[in-house]
Amino acid sequence: xxxxxxxxxxxxxxxxxxxxxxxxxxxxxxxxxxxxxxxxxxxxxxxxxxxxxxxxxxxxxxxxxxxxxxxxxxxxxxxxxxxxxxxxxxxxxxxxxxxxxxxxxxxxxxxxxxxxxxxxxxxxxxxxxxxxxxxxxxxxxxxxxxxxxxxxxxxxxxxxxxxxxxxxxxxxxxxxxxxxxxxxxxxxxxxxxxxxxxx
Amino acid sequence: xxxxxxxxxxxxxxxxxxxxxxxxxxxxxxxxxxxxxxxxxxxxxxxxxxxxxxxxxxxxxxxxxxxxxxxxxxxxxxxxxxxxxxxxxxxxxxxxxxxxxxxxxxxxxxxxxxxxxxxxxxxxxxxxxxxxxxxxxxxxxxxxxxxxxxxxxxxxxxxxxxxxxxxxxxxxxxxxxxxxxxxxxxxxxxxxxxxxxxxxxxxxxxxxxxxxxxxxxxxxxxxxxxxxxxxxxxxxxxxxxxxxxxxxxxxxxxxxxxxxxxxxxxxxxxxxxxxxxxxxxxxxxxxxxxxxxxxxxxxxxxxxxxxxxxxxxxxxxxxxxxxxxxxxxxxxxxxxxxxxxxxxxxxxxxxxxxxxxxxxxxxxxxxxxxxxxxxxxxxxxxxxxxxxxxxxxxxxxxxxxxxxxxxxxxxxxxx
Amino acid sequence: xxxxxxxxxxxxxxxxxxxxxxxxxxxxxxxxxxxxxxxxxxxxxxxxxxxxxxxxxxxxxxxxxxxxxxxxxxxxxxxxxxxxxxxxxxxxxxxxxxxxxxxxxxxxxxxxxxxxxxxxx
Numbered sequence: 001x002x003x004x005x006x007x008x009x010x011x012x013x014x015x016x017x018x019x020x021x022x023x024x025x026x027x028x029x030x031x032x033x034x035x036x037x038x039x040x041x042x043x044x045x046x047x048x049x050x051x052x053x054x055x056x057x058x059x060x061x062x063x064x065x066x067x068x069x070x071x072x073x074x075x076x077x078x079x080x081x082x083x084x085x086x087x088x089x090x091x092x093x094x095x096x097x098x099x100x101x102x103x104x105x106x107x108x109x110x111x112x113x114x115x116x117x118x119x120x121x122x123x124x125x126x127x128x129x130x131x132x133x134x135x136x137x138x139x140x141x142x143x144x145x146x147x148x149x150x151x152x153x154x155x156x157x158x159x160x161x162x163x164x165x166x167x168x169x170x171x172x173x174x175x176x177x178x179x180x181x182x183x184x185x186x187x188x189x190x191x192x193x194x195x196x197x198x199x
Numbered sequence: 200x201x202x203x204x205x206x207x208x209x210x211x212x213x214x215x216x217x218x219x220x221x222x223x224x225x226x227x228x229x230x231x232x233x234x235x236x237x238x239x240x241x242x243x244x245x246x247x248x249x250x251x252x253x254x255x256x257x258x259x260x261x262x263x264x265x266x267x268x269x270x271x272x273x274x275x276x277x278x279x280x281x282x283x284x285x286x287x288x289x290x291x292x293x294x295x296x297x298x299x300x301x302x303x304x305x306x307x308x309x310x311x312x313x314x315x316x317x318x319x320x321x322x323x324x325x326x327x328x329x330x331x332x333x334x335x336x337x338x339x340x341x342x343x344x345x346x347x348x349x350x351x352x353x354x355x356x357x358x359x360x361x362x363x364x365x366x367x368x369x370x371x372x373x374x375x376x377x378x379x380x381x382x383x384x385x386x387x388x389x390x391x392x393x394x395x396x397x398x399x400x401x402x403x404x405x406x407x408x409x410x411x412x413x414x415x416x417x418x419x420x421x422x423x424x425x426x427x428x429x430x431x432x433x434x435x436x437x438x439x440x441x442x443x444x445x446x447x448x449x450x451x452x453x454x455x456x457x458x459x460x461x462x463x464x465x466x467x468x469x470x471x472x473x474x475x476x477x478x479x480x481x482x483x484x485x486x487x488x489x490x491x492x493x494x495x496x497x498x499x500x501x502x503x504x505x506x507x508x509x510x511x512x513x514x515x516x517x518x519x520x521x522x523x524x525x526x527x528x529x530x531x532x533x534x535x536x537x538x539x540x541x542x543x544x545x546x547x548x549x550x551x552x553x554x555x556x557x558x559x560x561x562x563x564x565x566x567x568x569x570x571x572x573x574x575x576x577x578x579x580x581x582x583x584x585x586x587x588x589x590x591x592x593x594x595x596x597x598x599x600x601x602x603x604x605x606x607x608x609x610x611x612x613x614x
Numbered sequence: 615x616x617x618x619x620x621x622x623x624x625x626x627x628x629x630x631x632x633x634x635x636x637x638x639x640x641x642x643x644x645x646x647x648x649x650x651x652x653x654x655x656x657x658x659x660x661x662x663x664x665x666x667x668x669x670x671x672x673x674x675x676x677x678x679x680x681x682x683x684x685x686x687x688x689x690x691x692x693x694x695x696x697x698x699x700x701x702x703x704x705x706x707x708x709x710x711x712x713x714x715x716x717x718x719x720x721x722x723x724x725x726x727x728x729x730x731x732x733x734x735x
Contacts, residue, residue, distance in 0.1 A: 031679050034637060043639040043677045114681060118633075176635050180528040183538045189520040192545035378630045530631040531655040570655065572631040 006070035013063040015154065018139045020056035021103075022158040024049050025132045029165035033172050050110065057107055060100060092142030095134045102131035132162065201418040203426050204402050205441045210292035214327035217334040220295040227299060227343065228408055236307045236408055237263065243412035244424050245404065249275055249360070249397030250471065250499040252487045255404060258394060261384045263308040265392040270310040272346075273369070273388065274301045276317045276324060276398040277353060277360030280469040281521075282501045285428035286398050288439040290317065290324035293402065294331035300401025302344040303408050308394050313348045316365050318355035325352065357470075357525035361573050362395040364527075375527040376573035399428055421445030421486040427497075429485065431455045433504030445484040448502065452481065457504045464505040464589050468498025470518050471578035473585035474505070495585070510605040511590035512597050515583065516544035522579040533576045536567035540583060547594065550601040557598040561587060621665040626688045627658050627675070633682040640683055644674040646717050659716045662688050667716065 027049035036042045067073055068080050075093070079086035083094035109116065109124045140155055207215060207223050215223075227233070241256035262270050274297060278286040290297055297315075305313045317325050328350065335342050353359040353374035361376045366387040368374035387393025403425065407415045416424040423444045430439050434455030442451065448465055464476040467485075473495045475483065483490065487497040505514065523537035540563050543556040564584040568577040587594055596602050627647070636654035646667055647659040663671045663685070675683045 041642050042637060043642050046639065046677060046679050118681065180531070180534045183534045184524060184526045184528040186538070187520060187524065188538065188541035188545040189517050191542075192516075192549045192551060378632050531634065531636055531653055532631070532651065535653040535655075536651075566651065566657070570631060570657070 006066045007072055010063055010066040010070055010073070013059045013066065014139060015151075017056050017059040017063050018135055018158060019154070020052050020059060021132055021135050022161055024053040024056060025128065026161050026165040027052065028128065029162070029169040033165070033169040035168060053107060053110065057103065060103060064100065089142045092138055092140075096138035096142060099131050099134035099138055102127045102134070106131065200441065200446070201426050201443050202441050203406055203418070204289060204293065204296065204399070204428060205439075207293075210288050210439070212292075214292060214294050214330060217295055217331065217338060220293075224296075224406075224409060227303070227405075230343075233303065233306060233343075233408065236303060236404070239412050240404060240407060243407050243415040245400065245407060245415065246423065246425075246487055247397055248399035248403070248427060248500065250280075250468070252491075252497060255396070255400050258384065258396065259304060259308050262392045262394040265385060266309040268309045268311060269391050270305075270308045271312045271314065271388040271391050271393040272301060272305045272308060272310045273314045273316050273351075273365055273383075273393060273395045274398050274401055275360055275362070275365055275395050276315065276321075276328075277355070277365065278318065278321070278499075279355070279357040279360040280471060280499050280501065281357070282430060282432060282466070282469045282503055283499045284430045285439045285500055287321055287324045289399055289402060289428065290321075291327045294327045295335075296402045296405050297328070297398045298331055298335065298348070299405035299408075300396075300398075300403075301348065302342060302346065303404060304394060304396060304401060305346040306344050308392075310346055310394070312388070313344075313346045314369060314388070315348060315350045316360075316369075317350065317352055318359065319352035320355045325350065357522070358527055358573065358575060363573070365395055366393055375529060378572050419444045419486075421484040422488045423486045427485075427500055429500040429502050431502045431504075433457055433459070433506060442485060445486045445489075447482055447484050448475075449481040451485065451502050452504060455504070459504055459506040459508075463507045464511060466503040466505060466582075467501065468496050469501035469503070470522060470582060471574075472496060472498045472501060473581055474511075474589040475585070476589045508606045510548070510593065510603050511586060512544070512593050512603070513548040515586040515590070516541070516548035519544050519579060519583060522575065522582075526575060527573070530571040530576075532567050532570035536563055536570075536576060537579055539563060540567075540579070544583070547597045550597065550603075552598045552601070557594055560594075622662045623665045623668045624662060624688055625668065625671070625685050626662045627671060628684045628686050629656060629658065630682045630684070633680050635680055635682070637679050639677040639679065640674040643677055644670050647671070648674065649714075656683075659714065661716060664716050664718075 027045045031045040031049055034042070035045065064080050068075050068077055074088050075086055079088070079093060080097065083097045084090050086093040105124055106128055109121050113121050136155065136158060140151075208219070237256050237259050240259065241254070243256075245255040247253045247255055247258065276286045276290050276297070278284070301313050301315070304310070315328055317328060319325075332348060332350075351365075351369050353365075353368045356374060358364050358376060359368065359374040362383050363379055364374050364376045366383045367377050369388045383393040383395050385392060387395070403415070418424060418426045420443050425444055426441050427444055428439055428441050429451065431437055431451055431454075434452065434457035436454070436456045438455075440451065440454060448467075449461060452461070461481050462476060462478040464474050465480065466472060466474050467490065475493075475495055483493060483495075485497060485500075485502070490497050505511065519537065520541040523534075523541040526533050526537055528534055540560060543553075543560050543563075546552050547556050547560070560583065564580045564587060568580045570576065593604050596604050634655060636650075638650055638654055638656075640656055641648040641650045644667065647663065649657045649659075651657055671685055675685050
């Protein structure tokens with residue numbers, strides 16, 4: 001019985017972690033996309049992004065620890081920390097291992113953001129575009145729930161949410177910098193004195 | 200007029216050679232005197248000539264106390280202000296005076312590197328300085344300082360001469376201002392304490408090193424001692440003039456053969472400056488301290504007579520357009536604020552004013568300053584505010600009646 | 615009812631104007647001291663942050679997605695590089711004209727519940 005419990009917790013916490021990472025990714029994209037509304041204040045997106053990301057660390061840690069401790073899964077610490085060492089579904093597990101390291105980098109640099117050069121922080125944060133798909137792929141292929149209908153539904157939901165937010169984010173790509181450049185490059189005097197205008 | 204910087208052959212004949220320079224001015228003082236240069240500059244009361252008017256000695260001291268023998272000195276000859284020509288004239292005709300000042304500054308602050316910062320399109324100035332460097336390299340006895348001097352040439356732009364922009368260009372090739380703090384004297388070229396000093400200021404320092412602080416203080420007619428170069432436009436005789444500080448606007452007008460009536464508007468300091476008008480204004484001494492007290496500024500020494508005949512509103516609108524187009528496009532309030540000002544003033548000037556244009560211009564003239572990384576919005580709105588005051592009746596006439604009250608009506612950009 | 619004069623915290627808000635990209639979270643969290651202009655960029659109330667608003671100010675600084683805002687110790691202007699070239703013309707008001715000052719403490723507090731009201735709960 002106890003063995004089963006560990007396995008259940010491992011699976012459950014893995015799914016919860018995936019949902020949290022999805023939510024965090026969505027809030028991150030909405031922050032950059034400057035999504036806001038009367039009832040959805042501007043500070044909300046970044047706050048939720050950070051808090052949920054931190055929470056997901058807890059559930060990811062739980063997921064890894066219970067998966068390793070579970071005797072049935074035959075995963076040792078080396079399998080959890082070194083990609084492709086696992087004998088149980090090596091590639092999917094490896095995806096998870098890499099995703100975890102990326103998550104660690106993101107969270108650590110996120111917490112230390114004010115103390116590091118912003119270009120470095122930004123470069124490392126781009127790794128999130130790799131981390132989330134890896135986590136998603138890991139959840140699809142390594143769990144014993146993979147293939148079941150509800151797991152597919154969860155996966156589709158996550159994919160849809162991130163996809164929608166990504167579209168929103170892309171629609172405002174670089175808008176701010178080009179707005180500034182455009183405003184500088186016009187000529188008010190020429191516009192006002194173009195033939196056909198008054199005076 | 201006391202002529203010091205421009206003493207000797209007239210600038211029109213070109214760059215003064217090393218031999219002529221030494222024959223006319225003699226050698227630089229020995230090491231003991233040079234070691235006392237900063238206190239000497241302090242007593243002389245030399246103020247910077249780049250536009251800010253900051254005490255030169257204090258700036259050198261600030262760099263010197265932070266340097267560990269690795270400071271950098273940058274001679275700022277970028278002269279981004281379109282109405283100013285004095286730095287170019289100085290560099291083209293007295294390059295050795297500028298280089299003397301640069302070497303003295305490098306020694307005084309403990310620098311390991313010196314840079315001449317001259318706009319890439321300012322060919323005459325660059326050529327004169329390059330030739331002067333070659334002369335000095337060939338004649339070892341002319342230089343006491345072993346600091347290597349290199350030239351950095353940004354594309355000419357309004358902001359290229361801003362001190363953080365100069366440092367940024369040397370560090371990365373991008374001549375746009377950066378966020379301060381840290382300021383260049385703390386962390387500049389290569390992260391080292393950097394002295395950014397205008398070429399005219401360095402030239403004055405080179406003369407003070409030879410002749411002393413008492414000599415420097417002999418010139419000057421009002422509060423601030425010394426002489427300064429001013430660029431005068433709007434008269435029959437435009438050009439660069441060396442004046443005793445404290446010379447009045449009226450006296451400069453006489454020298455320049457200005458035809459417009461006394462009291463007609465004068466632009467002081469350049470696009471970055473302000474307009475003054477009225478008989479009392481023409482009696483103002485061109486003295487940084489007195490001008491600041493009168494609510495305007497000496498700035499980069501531009502004295503542009505606007506004349507009685509052209510339209511002040513149109514001139515202001517075109518200057519605002521220029522300023523808006525000179526923005527580095529880094530800070531929202533500057534980019535959008537100056538563009539809004541340029542749009543509105545162009546509409547008002549051309550008789551297409553919208554109902555609230557003048558009101559909004561008055562609002563913007565105080566709400567945008569101080570909210571950019573550099574002082575461009577401050578300068579532009581300062582000029583706008585002075586124009587709204589000096590040409591008040593004209594602005595109202597344009598806004599409410601779409602009528603220009605100036606005899607000739609077209610915009611006159613001081614050339 | 616006038617508020618008591620706010621205690622000065624000795625800290626002030628500074629903005630990196632180049633990094634600032636008009637996200638506007640700062641003004642949302644600290645409307646008492648930060649306003650947005652017509653283009654969405656912040657206008658900060660003059661002077662130091664009052665003590666009773668310091669925590670909110672820290673949150674506002676934290677909330678900026680590009681870390682454009684800082685809380686710094688207020689100090690005398692640094693020596694060497696100059697104050698603005700200042701065509702500060704006599705008729706032109708202080709640049710902060712129109713920016714409301716930091717509000718006094720009173721206005722920021724929720725009304726206190728009376729002891730009876732608390733007991734009733």
